[in-house]
Structure formats: structure tokens, C-alpha cells
Amino acid sequence: MARRKYIAFLTFTLISLLIASVVLGPALIEAPPGTKSIEDMLSPKLPPGNETNETGPPAEVPASPHFILLVTGAAHTHYLRLNVYTDYTDGRWLTRNTTRVPSNVLAPPEIKVPHHSESDRITVVSFIPIRGNLFTSLYTTRVDGAGAEAIPEYNLFRTPLNVTTYSFSAVSYTFEWPYLMNLTAGNQTEYLSAPNDTRLVTLARSITTGARSDYEKALDIARYLANNYRLGNATPPAGADRLKWFLFQSKAGGSYDFASAFVVLARLNGLPARLVEGVYIDALPQTQVVTEKNRQFWAEVYFENAGWLVFDPLHPDQNVYVPFELSIRRALLILEPNGTGTLEIRFERVVSESGVRVEVKAPEVGVITLINESGIHNVTIGPFWKPGYYPIIMNASTERGESIVRFAPVLVPGELSTMPNRTAVNLLKSGSEEVEITVYGAGKINLETDSRLVESWFAIETVRNETKLYVRLNAPADYPNGLHVEKLVVMKDRERFNVYLPVIVVERTEVKANVPKTLTAGEFLNLTGKVATVSGERPGRGKAAAFISDGNRTILLGVSNVSNGAFSLPLKIPEYLKPGTFQLEVYYIPPLGYPYLSSSTAKIVKIKGLAKFSLPELILARPGNVTVVGSLIDGAGEPIANATILYYLDGRYIGNATSRTDGRFSLRLEIPGIEQHTLTLEYPGSANYSPATMKATLATVELDVPDRITGELGKPIGISGRVIGIENATLKAYVFPGKTYTINVVNGSFDFTVEPFQTVGERSLEFRQGGRVLKRITFAVVSPVRIELLTKEARGEKTARLKFRVVDSVNDPVGGIYLNVSVDGFAMRVMTNGSGIATLDVPVPEKETNATVTVAFDGSPYYLPASGKFYVIISKKRKIPWLYIGVAVIIGALVARYRLAKRKPEEKRQERILKIIFNNGIPLFQEGETMEISVECDGEPELYVDGKPFGRGRDFKLTLPLGDHRIEARCGDLVETARARILPSYNDAVVEYYERCFLPWAKGVGVDVDELTPREIAETLTDMMYPWEPIDTLTWIFEKAKYSGRRVSRDEFIRFYRSVLEVIGGGCVV
Known part of the structure; x- marks a missing residue:
């Protein structure tokens, strides 16, 4: 029998444990913070940005035969980016983490500077799978590849998958020189951190001394590195800072050293810059092979309105607009008589729809070939029948007349051979140049030519069995400008050797512009002028650009075309210029390849500052004393102080006011009725500032709208009214404490809707125009209430308790209102608490009764009357089943012990609170007054006054002497401080x-x-x-x-x- 009881008890216990585990399991089983999910463990996330932010890029990487890409379609793209580095720390470049966007599209930047743009569709094929960052251009707009996602902060794309091929759309931007020189560094403070090293700072500032624009600073840094450092592998000693070693010791390094130095020097000059890693490729549409040898580092600098621009000391400026790039690989081609050779011509970055072509020709041969498309072209040169020096002339030109000429020397040796020291000569008209021709072998040398450019010549024998022939060239004033190939015949005994020498005759120009002596900031003017040579020739084409400079910064004013030597430049002097003396410069910029030199002229001008009024054009006010407040400011928005301002009403002089140090002034006018006037403000100007005039409409109005509007809680409130005195205007409706609505007055009427209020009471609404309040009205927000009986059955020995709840129209509790309750003749008045609950104790009859309960609310200023009728069962209280309660307690104890023994759940941290609360919330009291302080804390707080313990508890009363006092509350390890001030009164x-x-x-x-x-x-x-x-x-x-x-x-x-x-x-x- 005992065994059966034990088995039954055990079975009952196990069933109880099972039920408890089902019910309480979710509450007891809680993963500790930071626990990874199964998904995180199986698929760990990579940090966004570059593949690592722990170390920077390696300075040197050995060539790897495994890194091979096939790139197609890069017709205008030289740089493919892979990584961006942002922070220079302890001699290494790191990358900040950033957000990845699950999108294969990025919008191109909004370039606000005049520019040229080109688009490419590029395909990349990799011989090994790529995972992570993809090779893309600076402004890639779309990537088509498996799993592609964007990293907008760095203009990068990546993929978490392994891909071997993908395509992307890219856009590139170039700018003409005047617009580049006007660029300002953008506000990108996160790209300005740099080492605080005195030698670096001194070097950075010395490089850009004299630069008058931010772009010029960047250009100066790139040129300094290109001219003073060489490309080579110089490993710094162990422990040395690589950057400083490169800049101050070895002065030799790889592309990483050049780019890293550029970024640091740029940042020290206030230019936001970042380091970029990728590959440098040919800008060709054909498929090209890209390997580790193409690996390159360069810099990007951010400019306002132009975005990120590329700077690379090892390559030409990529930001200047050119219609194409033309280059040759071979320096000298030596051919046998009647022999041929091959010349590699690179024709890159060809502008779309420009009608570009390359003509390749040679003396005595004529045109060899015509090239009409970009690419790498291998051109067969020759044959040349006679010994001589034959320059290959490659002339690339556009339909607009832009051109670039490149020359490749070809030597066909004979019994007599010579070689000029210059492939081509740029000869300034009315100037002279000397060409040295080396004649191999000793003997008497003679020169024969019918060229008008040859002024004289003489020969000198050297000790190395050579003769140096020096030919002086001079271009007469009437000699035509442009490219000429002059034939020089070098003779020795009976041998003759032809030397064909390309000579480009160019001419100086002079700019004359009609510049006024005094200009005003904000002024528009048409600047006219002429461009001519010394001989009086007028260039047919080109551009004129005007700049203004205060000695520190150059500002572009305008650009226009030059036609037949004349130009007309529409200019606007910047409004923000301060009064002072400036230099206005006008440049002539010839087209690419034009045989005229650029030139400039400079004029000293006085600039008067722009003065203007800051005041609404429509001023609305109530009739009576009207105060008008305005400001007199310059073009930069800064105040003009101590200026006399005259004001007129409908043309009638009223008086004057003086601007204060902040530029503000006030006018007081008496307008008794609803009227409309024209207010005229005049500032006569001064020696430094221009005159200023402004007219404003001043109208006195009245708003016809109820002074008090009643609305229901939780519902929008519509308001309509009229403005008497004005037909059309824009007003603001300000609802305290901080909601503003825009009101459009049309034909003198308006209507708008105020959002629902969530609490009852009165609100103030002001109709404003500018800083003026035209009318103030009051909202009365009221609510109907709903009465609920929460007690369905009331039991007790002598009395039973009924509970009622009152809520408003948004179901929030209504506290502090009285309810009239009647229960079968028993009447009582009760009040709701803060939770909207009211309780009533009623007598318990001997027998169970189904009582009728009537509840009525008489209403209040913000709550509408309401009533309700309910039924409730009132009866004696049942006896407590102590036996069952005891069994339940035992089972609960067993369950708790089992669970605690099995696993103790981690206790949840609760936020602890410690607050010091002063009487009325203001910690200022007068002498002799008792200061009441309450302290909120989870435990028992201790109060200190001026560092001394005052006592323990939650409520304190203090009387302190005059002065400031430090109040400190301590509760466990929490400390809260406040200051109290005691004044005489x-x-x-x-x-x-x-x-x-x-x-x-x-x-x-x-x-x-x-x-x-x-x-x-x-x-x-x-x-x-x-x-x-x-x-x-x-x-x-x-x-x-x-x-x-x-x-x-x-x-x-x-x-x-x-x-x-x-x-x-x-x-x-x-």
C-alpha cells in the first residue's frame, strides 16, 4: 500500500515537473548576451569595407603568375580600384568599417562644376575566383555579377560569392583648367587625420606656399613628389617609419610610398584625401591582360561640387580634359636602307563623337596610315631608300581643331650618319633656338639648306672622333605659325646625309581687357577685351577666363570663347567679397595644339562690399504700434554696424534708424487701422559698402477666427477663418509646446487641420507671420468617457468591494473625477485614482444577490458626462482550501529546486536609478528657507552636503548658509551630484x-x-x-x-x- 502511495506521489510529481517545464521553460532558458546563432557560426559575416581593417596594404608585393585578369571595354578608364584606406596609424594604413548595401547600383555623384563625362561598360574575367572586393572604377554605377553589393562610403562593390566574371557600368569626369583651379576642398573631416610631426607639417606647408586654390595645392604636392623622388625599391631600416624614410632619407620608393606621402601631405594642407589600391590599365576598349605588374597605389582628394578626384604623382593629371591620349613606346628606330620597322602607337581615352583621327606620315614617304579608332596600333615604318634622319610625325586632331603631335625618330645609317639632339623644336617667333647635330666620324663638315629658319651654323670637332654641328634657328616675323619640317643636308666629302627636323613655330600673345577701377560685390558686368600677337595677328579660337584674387585665394569669375581675337566675358563679382583691393586677372587659353602661347593681364581693382537688407517682402502686423525689425548685412551675411537707415511709408519720409553691432535695427510705426502701405528702406552707402534699397509691403490685419475652439480628444481639429486686410499670404500656426503648421491664405481665407491631441486640457495656438504674433486662440480638448465595472462577482464576510474603471476616448485612464454609484438603493460618491480606478465597499446580504449597479459621472471642464448600468453578484466569501494550497506549495518548491539544481538562469540586469529632486524642481532658495530634497533610489540612499555626510533616507529638509553648495547622493556604487544656491532674497x-x-x-x-x-x-x-x-x-x-x-x-x-x-x-x- 505504501509502495503504491509512493509511486502515485512520484508520478504526480513528474507530471507537475513536466507541466512546469512547459510553462516556465521559455522564461528560464535564456541565452547569454553575445551568443552566436547557428547561422552566424556557419556563415560568419565579413567586415564591410576592405577585407581587413587590422593591417594596411603591403608596401611591396612580388609578382604572382596566378593574378591574371582580362579587361574589356575600358575605353576611358585607367584606374580600377580594389581597396580604400582611410586611417594612418603607427605607420600603417587601415580601413574603417562601414555599411554594406544589398544593391548592385550606386547613383553617380551630382557634379555641379562644368565638366565633360564619358561612360564605359567594362567586363572583367579572372583566371581564379574572386571573393570580396571587386575591381571597379571610381564612379561605378552598376555591377552585374553574382551576389554583388555596394559599399557607398568608399565607392566600392564586393561579393560574398566566388565569381570569375562580372561586368560594370562606369562614368568618368574631366574638367577644363579654369574650373579645376576654382575648386574648394570639401567638408570631409574624417579624411583629415594625419601624423602630428613637425618635419612633416613644415614640408607640407612649404610645398604649397603660394598656391591660391585647393586644387593648386594638390597639384603642387603631386609635382613635388614627381620631380624630387624616383621610382625604386628602397627598403627602410628595421624600426624606421617608412613614410619619413621615403620623404627625408631614401627619396626612392614604389607607388605605395608616393601615394601614401601624397595623402599625408594633402591632409596636412587641409585637403581630405584617402589612399586607394588597385591596378593601372590602358584606357582602351579592346581586351587587355592585367597582371600583378599593373598593381598601383594612388590618392583621391574630395572637392566640393566635384566629388573625389584622382591624383597620382607617377602618371599625368587625370582630371584635366583632353580629347585623347597619344603616345609611342619606342624611342629610336634604326633601319637599314630599303628596310622597314614597326612602331607601336597608343591612342587612348578618345572622347566620344569628337571626330578624332591620327595621321601618321614621314618625309619622302608621305602619309603612312590613318588611325580612326582608339587602341594599340603597330604601324609598319619604311622603307626609306636613302640614308638619313626621318622623324615619324603622328598628328592626332579633332573636328574642333584640337590636336596633339608626337614624333618618333628613325635613323637610316650610311657612310655618313648624323643624329640631332632634339626630336622636334618649339621655336618662338622672333626668338632663336640652337640644335646640336652629332656627325659620326672626323673630317670637314658642311651644311646645305634652303630653310629660312636657319640663321647660322658652325662645326666643332671633338676628341671622340665626332663633329658637333650647331645650327641656330630663328623665325622671322612673317614666317607662318605651325608645324614645318626643315630639310638640312649634312655633307662630308662626297657623302650627303639628309636630316629632316620638325620645327613648330609658335607666337606670343597679349591680352588687353577693359577692367573698371572700382567694382561692387554682387555686380554683373560684361568684360570685353582683345587678344593679339606682337605682329598684330589675332588668334581665331580659344577661351578667355577671368579670375579675381586677394593674394591668398583665386576665384573664377567667368569663361567665354575667343573669336577672331575678341572676347566678351559676362561676369558676376562674388557677393561674399569683403571691401578691399583685389587683383583681377584675364587669361587667354589657346586650344590644344594651337600655335599661340597662352597669356594674361592683371589689373588692380577696388572692391566695394555689397550691402543688403534682410527683411520679409510682406510684413503683417496688428493695428496699433507696429515694430519692424530687420538687419543690414553684407554679401556674406555678416552684419554692417553703425549704418544710418532711412525709412519711408508710401514715399513719405518717416525717420531713420542706426544698425547695432549685430546689424539689426528696429522701426516703430503707428498704424491705427487695417491698412496697407509700402515701406521703403534706404542705406545711402559708404566708402566701403554699396548703397542698398528695399521695398516691402506692410499690412495691418485682423484674423477672424474664434477665440476658443473645442475639439475632441484623439480626433483632428479643423480650423478655418479669414484674414482681413490681405488677400494672399503665408502664415504659421504654432501650437504650444512645439508643433508648427503652414497656412496658405488665398483670397483672404484659410483652413487647416491640427493633428489629434492625446491628452485633454487647454492649448494655446498662435498665428504668426515671421516673428510677429497676429492672434492667439485657445483649444479646449475634451473627451467622452466610458465607465466599466471590473467586478463581475463580489464576495466578502461583511462588505464586498466593487471596482470601476473610467477611460477616455483613446482608452487612457481618467483619474481625479467623482462617480455617483447606486447599488440597490445604497448610494455613495467615489473618486478615481491615477489609474482611473474607483472602489466601493458595499454591505454583503445573507443570501447571494444579483444587484443592479448604476454609475453616473456629472462631467468636468474637459470630460463629458457619462453613465452606466451594470449587474453584479454579491455573496458571502467562500472558505479557503488550505489543503490544496499546501499541496500546490510543496509541488512548486520541488519544481523550483529541480530547476535550480539543473541550471541557474542568468539574472537579468535591471537598470538602477538615482535622482535628486528639489522642491519645485529649481535648486535656488533664499536665506533661512528650508530646502526640501527627495532622493529616488532602489536601496537606501545617503546624502552628503559639501562633502560631509548629512544622513540616510529618501526625504530631507536642509537649511543652508548663503552661497553655492554641492549636494551629493550615494546609493550603493551610484553617485549623483547637484548644486544648490542660497541667496539673501x-x-x-x-x-x-x-x-x-x-x-x-x-x-x-x-x-x-x-x-x-x-x-x-x-x-x-x-x-x-x-x-x-x-x-x-x-x-x-x-x-x-x-x-x-x-x-x-x-x-x-x-x-x-x-x-x-x-x-x-x-x-x-x-
Whole structure:
């Protein structure tokens, strides 16, 4: 029997445990914070950005035969990017993590500077799978490849999958020289961090000394590195800083060293820059092989309105617009007579739809070939029948007349051979150049030519069995400009050797511009001028560009075309220029390949600052005393102080005002009725600033809208009305404490809807125009209520408790209202608590009764009347089943012990609170007054005053001496501090805050506080339609504190302080 009881008890216990585990399991089993999910363990996420942010790029990487790409379609693209590095720390470049976007598309930048753009569709094929960052261009707009996702911060794309082929669309931008020189560095502070090293800073500043634009600074740094350092493998000693070693010791390094140095030097000059790793390829549409040998580092600098631009000291500037790139690989081609050779011509980055072609020709041969498309072209040269020096001439030109000429020397040796030291000669008209021709072998040398450019010649024998022939060239004034091939015949005994020498005759130009001596900031003008040579020739084409400079910075004013030597430049002088002396420069820029040199002229001009008024064109006010507040500012928005401003009403002179140091001024006008006037402001100007005039419409109006509007809680409130005195205007409706609506007045009427309020009560709404309050109305937000009986069955020995709940229309509890309750003749009045609950204890009858309960609410200012009728069962309380409760307690204890023994769940951290609360929330009291402090804390707090223990507890009363005191509450390991201030009286506090906070604010909004009494200041602000209630309150209390001799109470001080904050909007606290 005992065994059966034990088995039954055990079975019952196990069933209880099972039920408890099902019910309580979710609450007891909780993973510790930071635990990875199965998905995270199986598929770990890579950091966004580059593949690592732990180490920077390796300085040198050995060539790897495994890295092979096939790139097709890069017709205008030289740089394919793989990684971007942002932070230089401890001599290494790192990459900040950034956000990946699950998209294969990035929008191109918004380039606001005049520019040229080209688009490429590029395909990349890799011989080994690529995973992670993909090779793309700077401005890639779309990538078509498996799993492609974007990294917008770095203009990169990546894929978490292994891919061997993908395609992308790219856009590139170039700019003409004047626009580049006008660029300003963008606001990218995260790309400005650099080592704080004195030698680096000194070097960086010395490189850019004299630069007058941010782009010029970047260009100076690139040129400095290209001209003073060489490409080579120089390994720094162990422990040495690689950057400093490169810049100050070895002066030799790889592309990483050049690019890294550029980025650091640029940042030290205030240019936001970053380091980029990738490959440098040919800008060709045909398929090309890219290997580790193409690996390259370069820099990118961010400019406002132009985006990121590439800078590479090892390659030409990629940002300047050129219609194409033309180059040859072989320096000298030596052929046998009647022999041929091959010349590799690279024709890259050809502008779309420009009609470009390359003509390849040679003396005595004529045109060898015509090239009409970009690519790498292997051209057969020859045969040349006679010994001689034959330059191959490659002339690339566009339909617009732009051209580039390249020369390749070809030597066909004979019994007599010569070689000039220059492939081609640029000869300035009316100038001279000397060409050295080396004649191999000794003997008497003679020169024969019919060229008008040859002025004289002489020969000198050297000790190395050579003869140096020196030929002086001079271009007469009437000699035509352009490319000429001059034939020089070198003779020795009976041998003759032809030397064909390309000579490009160019001519200086001179710019003359009609520049006024005085200009005004913001002024438009048409600057005319002429371009001519010394001989009087006028270039037929080109551009004219005008700049203005204060010695530190150059600003582009305009660019226009030059036609037949004349130009007309429409210019606008920047509004933000300050008064002073500037230099205005006008440049002539010839087309690419044009036989005229660029030139410039400079004029010293005086700039007068632009003066203008800051005032609405439509001013609305209430009839009566109207105060108009405005500002006189310059073109940069900075104030013009101590200026006399004349003002007129409908052309009638009213008076004048003087601008203060902040440029603000105020005008007071008396307009008794609803009227409309033209207000004219005039500033006559000064020696440094231009005159200024402004007309504004001044209308006095009245708003026809109810003073009080009732709306229901939780529902939008529609408001309509009329504006008497104006037909069309835009107003603002400001609902305290911070919601603003825009109101469009059309034909004198308006309507708008206020969003639903979530609490009942009164709200103030102000109709404003600018800083003026045109009318103030009140919202009364009311709500119907719903009464609920929460007790369905009430039991008790002598009395039973009924519970009622009252909620508003948004189902929030309504507290503090009285309910009239009647239960079968038993009547009682009860009040709801903060939770909307009201309780009523009623007598319990001997027998169970189904009672009728009637509840009525009579209504209040913000809650509408309501009633309800309910039925409830009232009866005696049942006896407590202690036996069952005991069994349940035992089972619960067993379950708890089992669970605790099995696993102790991690306790949840609860946020602990420690707060110091002053009476009325303001920690300022007068001498002799008791300070009441409450401390909120989970445990028992301890209070310290000025570092000394005061006591333990939650509520404290203190009386402290004059001065500032430090109040400190400690609760466990939490510490909270506050400061309390004791003054002789609240009168002192009122006067101090009035003068420290309120008067400076009133002066700032245009009130002449130095000449007005406190009551006049209040009236002026009221006329300006600032809220009159708080202004009146703070003025009355201030006058009492300063002039009446009576003491200000604490309640009055609190009212004063809150009124000040309501008017000035905070910012001046106790």
C-alpha cells in the first residue's frame, strides 16, 4: 500500500515537473548576451569595407603568375580600384568599417562644376575566383555579377560569392583648367587625420606656399613628389617609419610610398584625401591582360561640387580634359636602307563623337596610315631608300581643331650618319633656338639648306672622333605659325646625309581687357577685351577666363570663347567679397595644339562690399504700434554696424534708424487701422559698402477666427477663418509646446487641420507671420468617457468591494473625477485614482444577490458626462482550501529546486536609478528657507552636503548658509551630484536673471532696451507679437523685486523663472 502511495506521489510529481517545464521553460532558458546563432557560426559575416581593417596594404608585393585578369571595354578608364584606406596609424594604413548595401547600383555623384563625362561598360574575367572586393572604377554605377553589393562610403562593390566574371557600368569626369583651379576642398573631416610631426607639417606647408586654390595645392604636392623622388625599391631600416624614410632619407620608393606621402601631405594642407589600391590599365576598349605588374597605389582628394578626384604623382593629371591620349613606346628606330620597322602607337581615352583621327606620315614617304579608332596600333615604318634622319610625325586632331603631335625618330645609317639632339623644336617667333647635330666620324663638315629658319651654323670637332654641328634657328616675323619640317643636308666629302627636323613655330600673345577701377560685390558686368600677337595677328579660337584674387585665394569669375581675337566675358563679382583691393586677372587659353602661347593681364581693382537688407517682402502686423525689425548685412551675411537707415511709408519720409553691432535695427510705426502701405528702406552707402534699397509691403490685419475652439480628444481639429486686410499670404500656426503648421491664405481665407491631441486640457495656438504674433486662440480638448465595472462577482464576510474603471476616448485612464454609484438603493460618491480606478465597499446580504449597479459621472471642464448600468453578484466569501494550497506549495518548491539544481538562469540586469529632486524642481532658495530634497533610489540612499555626510533616507529638509553648495547622493556604487544656491532674497535672483537673461534676448530681437523702461520693453515685445502672458508676468515680478521694496515669494520667483524660459526659449538656467 505504501509502495503504491509512493509511486502515485512520484508520478504526480513528474507530471507537475513536466507541466512546469512547459510553462516556465521559455522564461528560464535564456541565452547569454553575445551568443552566436547557428547561422552566424556557419556563415560568419565579413567586415564591410576592405577585407581587413587590422593591417594596411603591403608596401611591396612580388609578382604572382596566378593574378591574371582580362579587361574589356575600358575605353576611358585607367584606374580600377580594389581597396580604400582611410586611417594612418603607427605607420600603417587601415580601413574603417562601414555599411554594406544589398544593391548592385550606386547613383553617380551630382557634379555641379562644368565638366565633360564619358561612360564605359567594362567586363572583367579572372583566371581564379574572386571573393570580396571587386575591381571597379571610381564612379561605378552598376555591377552585374553574382551576389554583388555596394559599399557607398568608399565607392566600392564586393561579393560574398566566388565569381570569375562580372561586368560594370562606369562614368568618368574631366574638367577644363579654369574650373579645376576654382575648386574648394570639401567638408570631409574624417579624411583629415594625419601624423602630428613637425618635419612633416613644415614640408607640407612649404610645398604649397603660394598656391591660391585647393586644387593648386594638390597639384603642387603631386609635382613635388614627381620631380624630387624616383621610382625604386628602397627598403627602410628595421624600426624606421617608412613614410619619413621615403620623404627625408631614401627619396626612392614604389607607388605605395608616393601615394601614401601624397595623402599625408594633402591632409596636412587641409585637403581630405584617402589612399586607394588597385591596378593601372590602358584606357582602351579592346581586351587587355592585367597582371600583378599593373598593381598601383594612388590618392583621391574630395572637392566640393566635384566629388573625389584622382591624383597620382607617377602618371599625368587625370582630371584635366583632353580629347585623347597619344603616345609611342619606342624611342629610336634604326633601319637599314630599303628596310622597314614597326612602331607601336597608343591612342587612348578618345572622347566620344569628337571626330578624332591620327595621321601618321614621314618625309619622302608621305602619309603612312590613318588611325580612326582608339587602341594599340603597330604601324609598319619604311622603307626609306636613302640614308638619313626621318622623324615619324603622328598628328592626332579633332573636328574642333584640337590636336596633339608626337614624333618618333628613325635613323637610316650610311657612310655618313648624323643624329640631332632634339626630336622636334618649339621655336618662338622672333626668338632663336640652337640644335646640336652629332656627325659620326672626323673630317670637314658642311651644311646645305634652303630653310629660312636657319640663321647660322658652325662645326666643332671633338676628341671622340665626332663633329658637333650647331645650327641656330630663328623665325622671322612673317614666317607662318605651325608645324614645318626643315630639310638640312649634312655633307662630308662626297657623302650627303639628309636630316629632316620638325620645327613648330609658335607666337606670343597679349591680352588687353577693359577692367573698371572700382567694382561692387554682387555686380554683373560684361568684360570685353582683345587678344593679339606682337605682329598684330589675332588668334581665331580659344577661351578667355577671368579670375579675381586677394593674394591668398583665386576665384573664377567667368569663361567665354575667343573669336577672331575678341572676347566678351559676362561676369558676376562674388557677393561674399569683403571691401578691399583685389587683383583681377584675364587669361587667354589657346586650344590644344594651337600655335599661340597662352597669356594674361592683371589689373588692380577696388572692391566695394555689397550691402543688403534682410527683411520679409510682406510684413503683417496688428493695428496699433507696429515694430519692424530687420538687419543690414553684407554679401556674406555678416552684419554692417553703425549704418544710418532711412525709412519711408508710401514715399513719405518717416525717420531713420542706426544698425547695432549685430546689424539689426528696429522701426516703430503707428498704424491705427487695417491698412496697407509700402515701406521703403534706404542705406545711402559708404566708402566701403554699396548703397542698398528695399521695398516691402506692410499690412495691418485682423484674423477672424474664434477665440476658443473645442475639439475632441484623439480626433483632428479643423480650423478655418479669414484674414482681413490681405488677400494672399503665408502664415504659421504654432501650437504650444512645439508643433508648427503652414497656412496658405488665398483670397483672404484659410483652413487647416491640427493633428489629434492625446491628452485633454487647454492649448494655446498662435498665428504668426515671421516673428510677429497676429492672434492667439485657445483649444479646449475634451473627451467622452466610458465607465466599466471590473467586478463581475463580489464576495466578502461583511462588505464586498466593487471596482470601476473610467477611460477616455483613446482608452487612457481618467483619474481625479467623482462617480455617483447606486447599488440597490445604497448610494455613495467615489473618486478615481491615477489609474482611473474607483472602489466601493458595499454591505454583503445573507443570501447571494444579483444587484443592479448604476454609475453616473456629472462631467468636468474637459470630460463629458457619462453613465452606466451594470449587474453584479454579491455573496458571502467562500472558505479557503488550505489543503490544496499546501499541496500546490510543496509541488512548486520541488519544481523550483529541480530547476535550480539543473541550471541557474542568468539574472537579468535591471537598470538602477538615482535622482535628486528639489522642491519645485529649481535648486535656488533664499536665506533661512528650508530646502526640501527627495532622493529616488532602489536601496537606501545617503546624502552628503559639501562633502560631509548629512544622513540616510529618501526625504530631507536642509537649511543652508548663503552661497553655492554641492549636494551629493550615494546609493550603493551610484553617485549623483547637484548644486544648490542660497541667496539673501528672491528679489536678488529676479533682478539678476532679468538683467542676465531677459534683457540681452530682448536686445537681440530688436528692442532698444537701453532707452526704455521695463514696462515699455514689455509693450514693445507685445507689439511685436511675442506672448504677452509670460512677458507681463515676468515684468510685474521684476518691478516688484526692484522697485517696490516688498519681498518676492518662492512661488512668485518660480513663476518669473518659468516665464523667462517660455519667452527666451531656454539657454539661461539657474
